[in-house]
Amino acid sequence: MSARFDMPVVGPALQVQFPDIAREMLPNGLRVWAVPLPVLPIVTILLIVPRGSADDPADRAGLASVTADMLDEGAGTRDAIELAAAFGRMGTHLEIETRADATFFSMTVLSRFLEPSLALLADIVRQPRLAPADFDRVRELRLSRLRQLRQLAASVADRAYVSAIFGDHPYGHGSLGTTGSVEGISLDDVRTFWARQFGPGGVTLIVSGATTTSDVVHAASVAFDAWDTAPEPRPDDAAWTLPPPADPRILLVDRPGAPQSELRVGHVGPPRSTPDFHALITMNAALGGQFTSRINRRLREEKGLTYGARTSFDLRRVAGSFTCETSVQADATAQAVADILAELEAIRGAAVLTTAELEQAKASLTRGYVRNFETSAQIARATAQLAVHGLPDDTFDRFVPEVDALTAADVHDVAVRALSPAEATVVVVGDRALVGDSLAALGRVVAPVTVDL
């Protein structure tokens, strides 16, 4: 056979050097991080308020995100539509995302609009109107959205799963809240939450792209210097306790007539600060993080039972989770659950990663790492991780060498410690009449549950 048909060889992983972050602080304590990049004439703006759905009061699930929704419903001199139009005239729109640990305000704009964009953003976080008519509409829209999600199997499964593994922990509810909790939220709750949680101290403004540090600092100063409120100190998360591991169980949410079952399998896991970070990512790549990983290969490529199956570690500030998620054809539900649990057991003992699997996982992560830093938005998101989790500046530069240095023992060790199939919670959203008996035959307690959405 000629060389024509020999597979080409590729080069070693490129060392990633994350761009320098220029850090400044406004007199009011707001952190301004500029990341100038030699790119197109655009900038990504990302403002991080370090409060999120984990800060929802216990009886007001969804308050952080309802508050976030209210902020751009009118601020400063503009009502909701005038605000949207002002962004629209610059060819952009603002995205607001409430996550467990923080709330993100982001947009990408042509560089020449940096100053007016920041001015609008400052109005939104600093001078929201929080008016009654807007609140009624926002709450109504939220209730309708929650109602719509009841028919979305993936949302139902996520909700059941998060409540099951985190229990009463601040991570144990969805950021949108539930119909019941949102009905209990008043405009006063929103005003109080905003007043207590929003202030310049602890907020980070990241601007990446075609700009200079001095332009960023100047524009930030013009927009935010007048912000002088002082939020309450961040709550003491040392008091947040995780529920004890549950008995192995299968929570079954009935969805009559469903042609597929939506599955979640997993348990709580470590926070982003874990020293196991690189070993976890590498082990996960081989287990279920990639197309060729074990679980997708088994369920999709060998058996054709699903469009795809994946595993991931959601590494949050205080704790995290490990989850396998997939949607499988209804008649294969119990088989898929058994296969997933078997794969979690296997990688811990009976069938540890082969040298080839480990090297493939490492190579794909290290060689592919450079792809994560192409656009201004990617750079801003990466920088945000440093802000949210308090990570050192060389976090990204260290990734390739740290993964390269992992041994088979490191990865096996982390699989044993970080995966607990015997304690895993299984959530099934599917047709109970069709799948109930076969699930019961797996030898775990099958508990029918309903989901609060």
Added chain:
Amino acid sequence: MRIDVAKVTLANGLDVLVHEDHRVPLAAVSLWYHVGSKNERPGLTGLAHLFEHLMFEGAEHQPSGFFQPLQEAGASLNGSTSPDRTNYWELVPKSALRLALWMEADRMGWLLPALSQSRFETQRGVVLNERRQNYENRPYGLAQFALMDALYPDTHPYQWPTIGRPADLMAATLDDVRAFFARYYHPGNASLAVAGDVDTREVVDLATELFGDIPAGPPVPPVVVPPVSRVARRLQLEDRVELPRLYLAWISPALFAPDDAALDMVADLVGNGRTSRLYRRLVHDRRVAVELAAAQGSRELDGLFQIVASAAPGYSLDEVEAAIYDEIDRFVDEGPTAEEVAREHAQAEATFVMRLQSLGGFGGKADQINAYNVHRGVPDSFDADLGRYLNTTGADLAAAAGRWLVRERATALAVVPHGRGDLVIAGADRTPVRVF
């Protein structure tokens, strides 16, 4: 806005497009085959998409499959099938460019020797599960199928869903797949784009070396398009949903045809986002609707303009529909304001710049260059495309809306919860729509 693209057509008909961008050490490969579900026939629907799946199962010289060598090389990769075309892409560190091209060439030239009955059957199972996950088990997931079936006659290339009908997928054979490959997967029906930290000369040489010995295939005959009736139809579908939803659909201009860009802007101004007229009226002021979207879906043979709105609890789809027509009439009569036109022009400018950020993936530069080459024959059509938007005036927008968004030609579909036929639109045909 100029993007330098070198275009070379190899002797076997393969278009090779190269764009240099040295900002990051990446190379994006995009390969378009000008075949989609429009090239199928009734009884064998879903074949183009099922075939896309088989392209990832490995070719003759890829014993470990298509994904594994590329993932190990640090690639991200994927593919997609539309009614018009099938595209494949890899985004790789630049040292893996040769591998990515070699892998694509191997499956263009040597796929069939690796194709087995068991791979075929497994991927057919995967596709049936993709259909269940994305359409059958998803609220409103069958609405587009019902609309296409209602808008087009049975033999029209856009009448069936790209994912295919289960009965057709089950009836398809390995021989059908082989014949499909021979007819459509060859250099003369393909366009290869490479963008990134590459050298144009080297890429052309590499493409010539790796793809040049793949034989040219038979010319692809144009699809036959039967006439489409434009009589209004009013339909209902019961589904596993909470809120009733209205779909209004009009056959509209094809991609790059006159009025295509204008209707894209009309969709924005009438029904997209908070600044749109319908949002202000239906969601913000009167609160009769809770979800709203509008789009001009441009395709090769014709387009489809749609407005979609869900009624707020306690309100009827008839109220929503009446308000939509009120706003369309007002838009046609009075035209957009100067402020609205200026906003659309600003959006167009910003969107075109932002579209240049990513080299690869769906919608990345390599993909866009291929789209322009396949649909217009000119890979750098960025300026011409942007010009379509910037040169459109308020009067053009009103005229386009008046020409196309005619009530008598709209097909309306109401999707309502099971057992709630009382929530459908007035005048709906009570015969259940076909969903298959």
